[in-house]
Amino acid sequence: MKNIVLLGSTGSIGTNTLDIVAKFPEQFRVVGLTAGTNDEKLEEQLRVFKPTAVALSDEAAAAKLRARCKGASVQILSGVEGVAQVARLPEADLVISAIVGGAGLVPTLAAIRARKNVALANKEPMVMAGKLMQEEARRHGVRIFPVDSEHSAIFQSMEGHRREDIRRLILTASGGPLWELTREQMQHVKPEQALRHPNWKMGAKITIDSATLMNKGLEVVEARWLFDIPPSQIEVLIHRESIVHSLVEYRDGSVIAQLGLPDMRTPISYAMNYPARMPLEPPPLDLAGIGKLTFFRPDHDRFPCLGFGYEALLTGGTMPATLNAANEIAVAAYLNHGIGFLRIGEVIQATMEAHSPRDVTSLEDALEADRWARTKAETLVRQCLS
Ligand SMILES: NC(=O)c1ccc[n+]([C@@H]2O[C@H](COP(=O)([O-])OP(=O)(O)OC[C@H]3O[C@@H](n4cnc5c(N)ncnc54)[C@H](OP(=O)(O)O)[C@@H]3O)[C@@H](O)[C@H]2O)c1
Incomplete structure (x- = not known):
């Protein structure tokens, strides 16, 4: 027990x-x-x-x-x-x-x-x-x-292997509900549309993060620290079907992935009961029924938030905390106060540009950056609304 x-x-x-x-x-x-x-x-x-x-x-x-x-x-x-x-x-x-x-x-x-x-x-x-x-x-x-499905997939694909043999971690991303839209079309997207995720039923904040691809930017940072892998070895692929949850490529050319239907109970239960697998008995994965699995490179021009994740990670120190806080404020403002969808990325970028990063050596360092970035992002949001 x-x-x-x-x-x-x-x-x-x-x-x-x-x-x-x-x-x-x-x-x-x-x-x-x-x-x-x-x-x-x-x-x-x-x-x-x-x-x-x-x-x-x-x-x-x-x-x-x-x-x-x-x-x-x-x-x-x-x-x-x-x-x-x-x-x-x-x-x-x-x-x-x-x-x-x-x-x-x-x-x-x-x-x-x-x-x-x-x-x-x-x-x-x-x-x-x-x-x-x-x-x-x-x-x-x-x-x-x-527990994040991508990181659980990587964790499972690393089991029994040596860290020094890893060439790349490949995080998959569904692309979210707005993957097909142009920047011009995104400008007018209302929260009801952005909240309609094609594959996952999740809380509102992460669903908007999926629509901007900020979620994948956050996950790149998460992967860096969870697996102690440098950012140059972490890549992202768009995979609309959300069946391949992520992959690890090794230096002999082998690529190991974890697949499954999109159901968070699988990664949650694995983390709760590691290393045993629980008899959740979901419907079998019918690959023949699915037919084909597709993969695309992410489009950084239409979805700049993914790049902000890499940028924050490369800058280091308090920059990722700043990115995160600005995103939280911008997403809440989009959901509750009607700033435009594209303003989310603009608020994050402007907050990051205004930040002078310091090292994070204590909890207080991270919290201080978080407070600073929230205040800065709130000011930027007010400017969008005026
Ligand atoms: N949902 C998914 O499938 C999924 C997948 C991968 C990763 N994640 C990650 O898991 C986390 C939770 O996501 P979610 O989708 O489950 O979110 P959610 O549905 O919005 O639930 C958030 C939970 O946090 C509580 N909470 C909110 N603000 C709080 C505060 N200031 N202090 C203490 N508790 C607070 C909420 O309580 P109230 O109900 O009282 O507000 C609720 O219990 C996020 O970091 C997300 O990125 C989620």
Whole structure:
């Protein structure tokens, strides 16, 4: 029996994870759950899974939950520190990190420092402070298992092989819902259209990141730190069918890939139960039915955000944290305040250009860059709206 803490339990990865737990109750026990503001969904989950502690980062939402759960045996915490406290629960064996955005950095690092193995879906902390997170994981003797489907594919394709034999990591990208559009057409794309992902059902932020290809830019940075591979050895291929989840090329010419239907429960369960594979029994992969698998080079002119990921990585220091924060602000402004779709990339680029990077040697360095970039990007967003 493995005791798990699930950060971001009310989201898309969170609910997929709880589906797995519900299917295999003899293998997993939920000891902690956390969310941002959704107290009602968290309440439903705590009544089913009976954790010892839960947390909401939003104080007002936590107060409502406490009022409704008076007398219940569960501890209800709140704020960033409350979420981090759940991440450190002494009885937890594995922390599944599935918060969206940079808000996951503090609790994920708290879990690592409390000597918990981490199953990492929340890629943004790796972008903000990947080197630091890996150093802390090494120092505390814990492992970080990838959940992102591309990184899980690479992780699986590296099993039993030597790192020094790797020539390239090839991350695949679906191209998202706007792959066929010109820049002129993208200018007028409304959130409803950008949120219609062809292959994956995910939270809103990552779906917009897929539409701009910023998601792949973030994943290049994530891969660099998860696998300790330099950016010159990380490539991206557009693969519309989302069947080949990523590939590793070795120096003898062998290319090893992981394939499967697009279902996040496969990589989540692999990270939860590594190295054993769980009998999820999805429909068989019918390659003859699919017929053909297609691959294209990414188009950097129409999708400049992918290049920003490489640029931030090559600059290093606080630049990736800056990129990430600017993207979060720009995506939220696109979804909630109606800035144009193409403005997302413009805000990111202008924020990066205005930034003077420093080294990230502590959590505070990453958080400081994050705060700076949010303020800068918010100013740029206001200019777009005026
Ligand atoms: N969805 C996928 O298939 C997928 C695939 C690969 C990687 N990922 C990565 O996994 C992460 C989660 O993605 P998702 O699609 O599951 O997102 P999501 O559906 O938007 O869920 C996000 C979760 O984070 C919580 N949250 C939001 N802001 C928070 C804050 N400030 N403090 C604490 N908790 C907060 C949310 O709580 P509330 O519900 O209360 O807001 C929710 O539980 C992202 O980093 C994403 O890039 C996702």
